[in-house]
Amino acid sequence: MAESDDDQRTKNESSGGMKMTEKEIIKTLLSTSVVKMKDLVPSGPLKSENAMKVAKWILTSKSKKRSPNMILQRIKWLTAVVQYGIVDSLVELEKLFTPFIQLIYTAKYQASVCHLLYMIATPNMYRFQVERITKSVNVVGLTNSLAGLLSRVKSLRPDLVPQTIPHQSDAISFPKAPSTIRNGFYALSEGIKERNEIPNQVTFSIETGKERTTKKMRLDIIPRVQHINLKSSFQVDFRKMVPLSRLQSFDDLLSKITSVELPNHVGSLLSKKEYHYVLSLHFTPRMEALLSQWLYLVLHHEFMERPQVHGREGKTLLLQRILEFQQNTGRKLMVVYDFLSLYLLTWDGIQFSDQIFQLLAHIPFLPYPDLNGNFLQVLEGLFHSCDTSHRLKIIDVCRKLIHNLLLQQFGPVGRAKLLFQKSEKTFSPEEILQLVEGTYVISEVIRFTERLLNTALTSSSDSSLVLNSLLFHLWLIDLESEFQLPFRTFCQPITVYMALFSPAPVTVSLLCQLMCKYGELGRNQLIAMSILPELGEFRQDSLEDAAILNRYIIDISRCLIYHKAFALGGNSMLALLPRKNLKKLSNLGSFQSSFALERHPAFTGISRRWQKSKSGNGKSLKLFEEVDADLDDYTRYMLGRFTAIMDYIQQFHKST
Known part of the structure; x- marks a missing residue:
């Protein structure tokens, strides 16, 4: 038949x-x-x-x-x-x-x-x-x-x-x-x-129509987990091994993690977050070489040889799984950054930007010439050509990069403090060299970020840039103090004076908060700090930069408190304005009092709210006269809502 x-x-x-x-x-x-x-x-x-x-x-x-x-x-x-x-x-x-x-x-x-x-x-x-x-x-x-x-x-x-x-x-x-x-x-x-008649049995799943993968579920780039036992029984007893695909939950995986049978393709271990721990546990040099070879070939083909729009979902998923593996295990896949240094040369700054920015924020520690040449210069070129929202994303990438480099090179806060403080412990020449190089690289990345911020503030009057510059420097001074770094970073004049004359009250308040932190965590800590001699140059440079704090405080106080904005004399930076500009300002009347707390344009809304709370009429045309008539009450009202300004006055003007 x-x-x-x-x-x-x-x-x-x-x-x-x-x-x-x-x-x-x-x-x-x-x-x-x-x-x-x-x-x-x-x-x-x-x-x-x-x-x-x-x-x-x-x-x-x-x-x-x-x-x-x-x-x-x-x-x-x-x-x-x-x-x-x-x-x-x-x-x-x-x-x-x-x-x-x-x-x-x-x-x-x-x-x-x-x-x-x-x-x-x-x-x-x-x-x-x-x-x-x-x-x-x-x-x-x-x-x-x-x-x-x-x-x-x-x-x-x-x-x-x-x-x-x-x-x-x-x-x-x-x-x-x-x-x-x-x-x-x-x-x-x-x-x-x-x-168990065949210990080395090879079986293949028989899929039914109900198990077919839908289009939305496809992992076109990352291979599936599959097991084929090719070794003889005297090499591995597969009866004692558990195929990874049989483990249904994370608890199952943890209980069997030492007896998991690895799949045939190392790349398939990127397909699920749970499998990342298995890959990390078996991350031998051979496994790393196999994974690196596959990743480089796939990344190069998918992102550089194929059109960007083809297979977007699969490409996004691959980058996301790489990020999750690095974050879950703390391991850096250097091959990904080798590829990224090439891909960024043709990157438009838009395709896969969320994943690319996350990868850039977790760049492994490299010598600064390599870091700058392969990654930072690309970011800087992109920064000059993009709008404000993209610029703020790049600043955020730099902020995360600074923090991650600190953790990679010096470890958590407690360990970092011991490294930088002078103690009885003796360091080998190699350890000192590593410490100096790490400090140098991080200080240069901070300078790079500052340069981007200054460029943005010079080319735009967007208040969000001023706000983000203040927030960045507040975060940075806390970080440098927390890690006991042998240097402090003081913001450039463009940030200070754009914040001082900003129409937004929050920027004036944050500026006062920043000056307080510079005095307490910046200059004072640097003077009292005992550090290794090899790091002395970093501290000396910072102390020289700290001299500008006095000029900042003079100008802020003259504007907000003493009604002497743009007054000549003293160590004021505002007094360095061209005489013809000062003459034009004098034609406006009492310009020296225009930025005092009771006259500052940023606090006009607060003044009207105070006026309304007193008289119930928010439309009075004699706002400033009413403020002058009850200045003490207005000052208490305003400082109660902006405590950072009160802290500034108490720290730098105790007798005021």
Whole structure:
């Protein structure tokens, strides 16, 4: 009876009579007649040497002019034997990988042969084998079965298949086993598993239509977790290992983390956050090399060879998984930054900006010339050409980078303090060199960030830039003090004076807060600090910069308190304005009192609110007269809402 007739039988059809022995089955398959598939279910595991006999019969059939239907029967039977894990070893079948490739070109055999090749493929494939498979795609087109095979080849040898292969389930890629043997093979496979008759058994999941991955769920770039045991039992006892794909929860993973069987493709461990800990635990030099090779090839192909808009979801997911791995494990993937240094040269600042900015914020510690040449200069060029919102994002990246570099080089706060403080502990020349280099790199990144802020403030009057500059310097002085760094960073005049004359009350308040912190955490701490002699130059430079604080305080106090804005004399920086500009200001009337607390434009809203609370009329035209008439009450009202200004007065004008 032909196979086509057998396939019409129901799944529950009884085989009737005794089962054939393995020897009888092989003898039947090696004959030249059409066989009944339902009679070819063995009673136990199949010897690999017998599977080889059938494979050789298939490969020599064309030269002996055997019927295509007969050949297809044997191919389907051999594929089912491998699929259900009936054969005791695949080592010999793997040696026939190359000859079987030739059968792909025959349309009648293609689907089953691709399925067989899918299951016997190993990481030891050669380039010429992959090229033959790729060539067949050019000849017959990318069919479902070829897509499934190439997906498998890519997962094993990503260096040989750089192009993206559409992901699809096995149920779509390959046909099911013939219905007349499917139930029998499945029952035999389950029985073998229960009896552990084949310790090195290789089985492949049989996917149903319900398990098909939808388009939205596809991970086109990151390979799936798959397990194929290729080692012999004397090397690894796989009965004691737990395949990663069987662990359903994070708790399961933690309980079995020392006995997890790693998947065949290291890249698949990036597919889930839970798997990142497994990868980190097994992050040997060899694992790192395998992951780095795959990542570089994939990143280069996806982001530099393919159009940016193609496969956007998959690319975004890949970058996100890389970020999550680095954040979850604390490990830096240097290969990602090698790629990033090339990609940034052509990056438009928009594509994948969220992920790229996060990667830049976590750059590993590098010598400053490398850091600047590969990354910071690109950010600076982008900064000059983008709008305010993008500029603020870049400033935020720099802020996070400064903090991350501190943690990478000096560790947490407690450890960093011990490093910078002079003590009885002796440091080796290498440790001192590392300390000095780390301090230098971080100070240069801070200067770089300051330069960006000054550029933005010079080219724009946007109040959000002034606000962010103040917030950055407030954060920075706290950070430098907390880590006991041997230097302090004092903001440039453009930030101080734009904040002082800003129409926003919060900027004036933050400026006063910043001056208080500069006095307490900046200058005073630097003077009292005892540091290593090798770091003395950093402190000396900061103390010289701190001299400008006196000039800032003179001008702020003259404007807000003493009604002497722009007055000549003293150490004021405002007094250095050109005389013709001061003359123009004098024509405006009492310009020296225009920025006092009771007259400052930033506090007009507060003044009107105070006036309304007193008289119930917020539309009075004699606002300043009313303020002057009850100045003490207004001052208490205003300072109660801006305590930073009160702190400034108490710290620098105790007698006021």
